[in-house]
Amino acid sequence: PIDLALPELALVALIGASSSGKSSFAARHFLPSEVLSSDAFRALVSDDENSLEATADAFDSLFYVAGKRLSRGRLTVIDATSVRPNDRQKLVDLARAHDVLPVAIVLDLPRSTLEARHAARPDRDFPAAVIVRQMTELRRTLRGLGKEGFRHVWVLRSETEVNTATVRRVP
Numbered sequence: 001p002i003d004l005a006l007p008e009l010a011l012v013a014l015i016g017a018s019s020s021g022k023s024s025f026a027a028r029h030f031l032p033s034e035v036l037s038s039d040a041f042r043a044l045v046s047d048d049e050n051s052l053e054a055t056a057d058a059f060d061s062l063f064y065v066a067g068k069r070l071s072r073g074r075l076t077v078i079d080a081t082s083v084r085p086n087d088r089q090k091l092v093d094l095a096r097a098h099d100v101l102p103v104a105i106v107l108d109l110p111r112s113t114l115e116a117r118h119a120a121r122p123d124r125d126f127p128a129a130v131i132v133r134q135m136t137e138l139r140r141t142l143r144g145l146g147k148e149g150f151r152h153v154w155v156l157r158s159e160t161e162v163n164t165a166t167v168r169r170v171p
């Protein structure tokens with residue numbers, strides 16, 4: 001099993017296409033208050049967690065809260081797709097601004113798994129092609145994560161790897 005030894009004070013980026021299991025993984029391994037989800041912030045600012053039009057305000061708010069948490073020395077998990085280098089760079093910069101280690105947990109599951117999960121979800125009404133685009137963008141840029149500034153990069157590639165992974169915090 002993959003052992004994720006997280007620094008006690010870290011900015012943890014959960015990275016993966018829609019339906020890769022980011023929110024499920026976060027709920028299983030972290031406190032609800034440690035997890036800042038872009039969808040939750042979309043809902044907070046617009047009453048609609050799927051509202052793309054609310055993206056800029058949602059991320060402004062998410063970054064504001066993340067910054068406050070990191071200043072207070074609280075481990076913080078960012079639950080957003082973060083499949084594009086530009087999106088991830090903002091997370092690395094935020095961590096650096098607060099002298100906190102940025103680490104990445106990547107959920108890179110097979111396309112067939114993502115598509116089957118997406119088809120079964122009532123809460124995601126966009127076409128499956130969106131997920132394939134996200135997955136492709138992630139795979140195209142995955143090798144660069146270390147260079148982007150993430151101090152640890154863990155990649156989970158199957159449901160079994162995700163379900164058996166252990167998360168520890170090391171001082």
Ligand code: ATP
Pocket residue numbers: 016017018019020021022023024025039081117121124159162163
């Ligand atoms: P989004 O980016 O759209 O919010 P997500 O990455 O947060 O997606 P989840 O909501 O965690 O994905 O998971 C999507 C669906 O996949 C869930 O409804 C659940 O049915 C299934 N799923 C998630 N994790 C697992 C898992 N470890 N094993 C089996 N099924 C899973």
Ligand code: MG
Pocket residue numbers: 022023024039079
């Ligand atoms: Mg989610």
